[in-house]
Amino acid sequence: MVENTLSIKAVDFNFYYGSHHALKNINLDVMKNKVMAMIGPSGCGKSTFLRSINRMNDLIEGTQAKGALLFGGMDVNEKSVDVTRLRREVGMVFQKPNPFPKSIFENVAYGLRVNRLFNGRDDLNVKVEQSLREAGLWDEVKDNLNKNAYDLSGGQQQRLCIARALVIRPEVILMDEPTASLDPISTAKIEELIQELKKNYTIIIVTHNMQQAARVADNTAFFMLGELVEYGETSKIFTKPDKKITEDYITGRFG
Amino acid sequence: MKETHPEKQAIDKNRYARQSAGFLVLKACVLSVVLSLIVLIGFIVIKGMGALNIDFFIKFPENGMSEGGIFPAIMGTFLLSTGAILFALPLGVLTAVWLTEYSTSMKMVRLLRIGINSLAGVPSIVFGLFGLAFLVKFMQFGVSLLSGIVVLGIMVLPTVIVTAEEALLSVPKSFKEASLALGATRWETMYKVILPNAISGILTGVILGIGRAAGETAPIMFTAATFFTVKLPDSLFSEVMALPYHIYALMTEGSQAGQMEIAYGTALVLLMLVLAVNAAAIAIRIKARRGRKW
Numbered sequence: 001m002v003e004n005t006l007s008i009k010a011v012d013f014n015f016y017y018g019s020h021h022a023l024k025n026i027n028l029d030v031m032k033n034k035v036m037a038m039i040g041p042s043g044c045g046k047s048t049f050l051r052s053i054n055r056m057n058d059l060i061e062g063t064q065a066k067g068a069l070l071f072g073g074m075d076v077n078e079k080s081v082d083v084t085r086l087r088r089e090v091g092m093v094f095q096k097p098n099p100f101p102k103s104i105f106e107n108v109a110y111g112l113r114v115n116r117l118f119n120g121r122d123d124l125n126v127k128v129e130q131s132l133r134e135a136g137l138w139d140e141v142k143d144n145l146n147k148n149a150y151d152l153s154g155g156q157q158q159r160l161c162i163a164r165a166l167v168i169r170p171e172v173i174l175m176d177e178p179t180a181s182l183d184p185i186s187t188a189k190i191e192e193l194i195q196e197l198k199k200n201y202t203i204i205i206v207t208h209n210m211q212q213a214a215r216v217a218d219n220t221a222f223f224m225l226g227e228l229v230e231y232g233e234t235s236k237i238f239t240k241p242d243k244k245i246t247e248d249y250i251t252g253r254f255g
Numbered sequence: 256m257k258e259t260h261p262e263k264q265a266i267d268k269n270r271y272a273r274q275s276a277g278f279l280v281l282k283a284c285v286l287s288v289v290l291s292l293i294v295l296i297g298f299i300v301i302k303g304m305g306a307l308n309i310d311f312f313i314k315f316p317e318n319g320m321s322e323g324g325i326f327p328a329i330m331g332t333f334l335l336s337t338g339a340i341l342f343a344l345p346l347g348v349l350t351a352v353w354l355t356e357y358s359t360s361m362k363m364v365r366l367l368r369i370g371i372n373s374l375a376g377v378p379s380i381v382f383g384l385f386g387l388a389f390l391v392k393f394m395q396f397g398v399s400l401l402s403g404i405v406v407l408g409i410m411v412l413p414t415v416i417v418t419a420e421e422a423l424l425s426v427p428k429s430f431k432e433a434s435l436a437l438g439a440t441r442w443e444t445m446y447k448v449i450l451p452n453a454i455s456g457i458l459t460g461v462i463l464g465i466g467r468a469a470g471e472t473a474p475i476m477f478t479a480a481t482f483f484t485v486k487l488p489d490s491l492f493s494e495v496m497a498l499p500y501h502i503y504a505l506m507t508e509g510s511q512a513g514q515m516e517i518a519y520g521t522a523l524v525l526l527m528l529v530l531a532v533n534a535a536a537i538a539i540r541i542k543a544r545r546g547r548k549w
Contacts, residue, residue, distance in 0.1 A: 054436060061361075088438035098429035100448060101548050111437040114447070150548030161433070168437065 007032045007172055007202040008053060012067035015048055017060065022048045024226045025067070030172075030219075035194060035203045037217030037234065039210065041249070044223040046206045050174050052076070053204070054090040055083050071172070088115055091165035095177040097157035099149035099164070104141050107149050107160055108132060111168040127167055135163035136193050155186025162193065166201075173197065175205040179212065191216050210250055214238050222246050299522050306520025316483060320505060321513040325521050330487055331495035332528070335403050335479060336469040342408030344461055347415030351457075354416070355423045356445055375413035379473040382410050386478035401491040403479025410474055411464035418460020422453040427549060455543030462536035466529045472499040482508070498525040 008030040015023035023045045030036050038046035051057045052069055055076060068075045076086055088111075099107050108128045111117070118124040128145075132138040137159045141152070149160055158178060165173055175194075179187040194203055194216045207213050213220050214234060221231040222241075230237060230246045241247045248254055314324030358364045386406035396402045426449045434444040472480075480500035488495045498521055505518040 056432065056436060059432070059435070084438045084440055087436055092432075092436040094429060094432065094436075096429065098427070098433045100430055100433065101452060110434070110439075110447075114434075114437065114439040114443050148548050164433075164437065 005032045006030075007071070008204075009070040010049075010068070011070065013049075013052070013069050014066040015045070015052055015057070016064045016066075017048075018062045022226050023052070026228050028221060028228055028231055030202060030204060032171075032202050033198055033200075034218040035198050035205065035216050037213035037220045038204065038206045038223060039208070039213050039220060039249070040223035040229075041254070042208075045226040046221075046223045047176055049223070050176055050204060050206050053172070053174060054087050054092055056092065058083065084115075088168055089170050090172045090174060091168070091170035092174045093158070093161050093165055093176070093178045095180050097154055097161050097181070099152075099157050099160050101148065101150060103146045104132075104149050104152070104160060105145040108163050108167050111164060115168055117168055131163040131167040132160075134166050134197070135159045136189065136196075137163055153186070155182050155189060158182060158186065158190060159193065162190075162197075166197075170201065172202045172204065175203065177206050177208060180208065187212075210238075210252075222249065224249070296526065299519060299526055302516070303519035303521075303523030306516045307523065311520055312524075315485065316517075319511055320483060320517065321511040322517075325496075325498070325501060325517070325524065327484055327487055328496040328498045328501040328521065329524065329528075331400075331480070331497040332469050332499075332525070334400060334488065334495060335407055335475065335497055336465045338400065338404030339407035339411055339468045340461055340465050342404055343412050343415045343464060346408075347412050347461075348419045348457060350412075351416050351419035351423055352445060352450075355420055356441060356449075371413050371416055374409075375417075379410065379471055382406050382474040383477050386474060391478055397492060398478060398481070398494050399492040400479055400488050400495050403475045403495065403497075404491075406474045406478050407468040407471065410471065411468050414464045414467060415457075415460055418463070419453070419457045422456025422460065423449060425456060426452045455539055459536045459540045462532055462539070466532040466536075469532065470499055470525060470529055472497075472503050476500055476503070498528070 006029055010026045010028045013023060013026040014021065026049060038049065040046050048057065052065060053071065053076065057063050057065075065077045069077060071086070071090065074081060100110060102110070105128055108131050109118075109124055112124060112127055118127055129138060129142075132141060137156060140156060141147075141160075144151075149157060152160060162173075162178075179190050182190065191212065194205070197203060198218075205213075205216065217234045219232065220234040220237040222229045222237065224245065230241055230243050232242075237246065238250060241250065311324040312329065313326050315327055316325065317323030354364055354367065358367075383406065386402050390396045390402040390405055391398055396405075430448050430452065431444055434448045435441070439447070475497055479495055480497045481494040482496075482504045484494060484496055502518050502521050502525070505514045505521070
């Protein structure tokens with residue numbers, strides 16, 4: 001494992017939805033094999049930043065990015081960047097579990113199939129099993145791999161979505177409020193899982209749950225009104241923040 | 256609770272009276288709709304039942320169309336509607352895919368939508384004239400199965416496009432996002448995730464289109480249909496008989512006794528055909544809803 005190497009770097013990054021200036025001069029480094037949490041009130045730009053990294057904002061018309069957002073030394077918005085290759089390296093888990101209406105097996109296999117990342121049926125089986133194990137779901141589903149993914153509980157569905165993201169071995173996993181629609185037990189499982197996953201992946205998580213950020217993240221970024229207010233080690237942000245406004249938000253005085 | 260104030264009591268009574276009157280109007284409207292449907296179907300059934308027997312379905316018309324069956328008309332309508340769908344399905348679905356997924360200019364899409372909606376509003380006789388001028392004469396297809404198929408195909412195209420678009424848009428955006436986020440291209444996302452989940456909706460639209468095509472007279476009267484043939488069409492360039500046109504022919508040109516009954520019999524067969532097709536569409540939709548997990 002490489003300590004303290006850079007994964008993602010934003011340099012004076014700005015983002016616009018039409019004329020709305022959603023992100024303002026963001027400068028931020030994300031380290032490899034760390035968990036970085038983004039917190040802040042709704043509409044502060046944290047999800048926009050997350051979706052800029054794998055360019056999911058491309059789906060929205062009239063958006064524009066300025067400045068640099070570097071991944072692997074390349075600006076993700078560079079013309080020469082193949083967006084499908086970028087998304088292969090930067091996986092994503094969404095707020096609401098969104099498995100495909102296919103079998104459990106086919107959900108995980110999907111990424112391997114579209115990216116042709118397997119070598120024959122045996123290899124496919126092995127890789128699907130490995131991912132389901134990593135996501136802590138294998139023991140619960142190994143006898144029902146052909147069952148429809150929507151027969152699983154919400155928490156299981158979200159772990160399935162994590163397995164689906166892991167199977168193509170991305171470097172970074174983006175998580176957009178992954179436990180927002182889950183019960184406390186499922187949430188705890190996902191949080192444990194995040195701790196496991198950071199051994200092999202870099203994780204960026206958006207959360208509205210302050211305790212969750214404190215529990216899972218190595219570093220925390222506090223966003224407000226499109227600006228990065230404060231960024232640093234989670235322990236510092238939560239105990240001795242530099243700015244009054246950060247403290248006010250964390251202690252629940254607004255938000 | 257008992258209202259003791261007499262003025263308030265009077266007002267309450269008034270409110271309920273108005274509600275009852277309102278409901279009565281609504282009931283009357285629904286009843287008249289249902290009644291007219293029942294009367295229409297009942298009339299056709301009573302008038303046409305007498306003509307129906309096995310021979311009516313499997314025999315050619317005989318004796319100046321005053322006896323015999325309507326087999327060639329049934330076959331003609333079957334071929335025309337199936338052909339029209341084979342023509343309109345790929346064209347319509349691919350257009351819908353482009354409109355929902357690939358078009359980059361909203362202006363262009365809006366313009367195309369206006370075009371498609373106008374196409375849906377064109378009177379069917381105009382389609383017939385277009386078919387005569389362009390397909391029959393200019394393209395020299397002649398009065399033929401092919402000309403009829405193309406005209407009917409163009410006519411049902413708006414139905415197919417609009418229902419296919421609705422079906423494609425009803426697939427949750429989250430499926431699309433999940434697929435793209437895994438490194439799939441837009442095209443892979445379309446045919447691996449969106450289309451398979453939209454297919455039942457698309458089929459429903461297509462089948463409703465068939466029902467529409469089967470019952471039309473005007474578009475085929477100059478382009479495909481003929482009063483009478485002694486044989487079934489042997490190529491795309493043959494003239495065909497068709498159910499709606501057969502009714503038209505019997506009612507306008509006929510002078511012999513017995514033709515009237517055959518006309519009603521034909522109308523009954525056409526009605527049953529269209530109802531069966533619509534029932535199939537409904538069955539597919541119900542089945543798809545049951546199987547749907549999301």
